[in-house]
Amino acid sequence: RHKFAVIGLGVFGNSIARTLAERGAEVLAIDNDQEHVEAIKDDVAYAVQLDATDIRALEAQNIQDMDAVVVAIGEDFEAVLIAAANLQELNIKRVITRASNKQQRRILEKMGVQEVLSPEGEVGTTVAERLLQPSIRTFLPLPDNYEIVEISTPKGIANKSLAKISLREKYNINMITIKRFFEEILDGKPTEVEHIIGVPKADTIIYPTDILILIGKKQDIKRFIEINR
């Protein structure tokens, strides 16, 4: 069973600790603020109040036995650095820290911390992409300007068959799969439930409410969306 420690129980640390615990991992949640410890103690294996800049306090919790430790402290960057240094001194197998900007990231990398996260920065970039291209609901960037995207069905191709739309011949795009809503009875009430419709075929008709999962070059996907707006 995986053992993880999360240091810092703000919004970020809390969501990591809770998600890990929900998925069955053994979680040690740490914060120097007793209220944050209290708020999580029923949902994780162990919740402890301690100051992560105190290496003895960390050692007393057997933090060396952890598979990985996340330092999710936010505002106090000095505390992030000292906590990271303590964890390295205790030979923790895997240390993941938070950074608010490029300078902080640079310092952590120089210290040898290889996994650095900037939650607000990463989501900020994704949000900007979604603002610029609202029909792209999510995307996975790939090399050579390729990307996998999840897009709402452009109006111009709704109710047409895949053969008629000719993604590959006209746009050089490949369809991976389609997400579609089906009305089902859940708890006695009709509910819209989303499903994957398996391997799409030439005669598959695209509904206006479908979500298409595609792979292609950024500019080809952009062109496909704009031509069919």
Place this chain on the structure above:
Amino acid sequence: RHKFAVIGLGVFGNSIARTLAERGAEVLAIDNDQEHVEAIKDDVAYAVQLDATDIRALEAQNIQDMDAVVVAIGEDFEAVLIAAANLQELNIKRVITRASNKQQRRILEKMGVQEVLSPEGEVGTTVAERLLQPSIRTFLPLPDNYEIVEISTPKGIANKSLAKISLREKYNINMITIKRFFEEILDGKPTEVEHIIGVPKADTIIYPTDILILIGKKQDIKRFIEINR
């Protein structure tokens, strides 16, 4: 040309404003802290100090002309709510707000704000997934327990051909594409550059350093990784 306003220039708001500006959008960056306005003013079209809870101040900036406005204020939730209410009163086409937790999200949705983001929460869940399954570098969740994943090549299949690995027959997984490093000369120096290797074929050999992009059910992908650890 797209016009966006970003209210609140903490780490989150800053990365949204800067990414939008880098991609050519016209950005109005707003904060009630003059230092934050100063720090960004050379990188966006307009940077203005004002209090977003003051509807007259927002109106004076012609914020009604924006395609979308993002409220990226963090700690002060009351300010987020008042700013959102102001933007709705000014009939802004698209309002995106930040929320720190489920209760805040619920209140914003009850107000009719349809796009609510929790950057720390979203990344927290992704981080937890990456801790639980370290060979999964990134993933796109889909309905019916399917997912698209980016994984490092499991040792057990390195240097084998796709035909020999038989992803579909043995594991019910489909390969979307492969990311591979190639040595190229950049600025006169040999550099590892990552490329997509197009449509993988039956005789394609998988290198130990390849990154595989796959689609399949979560449990089948987990089994594939564990059998070939």
